[in-house]
Amino acid sequence: MSRKFKVWLDSGANNQSKYETKTDLDNLGISSEAWDKMSEKEKDEAMREIAFEASDWGYSEEKDEEKDFEAIPNLTEGVKSLMQNIIDTVKEI
Secondary structure (H helix, E strand, O other), X not given: OOOEEEEEEEOXXXXXXXXXXXXXXXXXXXXXXXXXHOOHHHHXXXXXXXXXXXOOOOOOOOOOHHHHHHHOOOOOHHHHHHHXXXXXXXXXX
């Protein structure tokens, strides 16, 4: 029988933010003997992978929305200038 573990990840955002699952060494592909020989850091890394399975994370570069129109092909300088004036006016409101 494989050793079993409860693994969790809690962002602390609210009382529903905790993800919890159960796994065992068979699921991890690790024998009991190999587990016992692993360092605490190696054990932490193995369980961290399980904890983050259901997590959604990532990053994206924020673009300067004011200049997005400049990437539109075939805009004349007059149109770009007009669009910038509209943006500047809206900022003042």
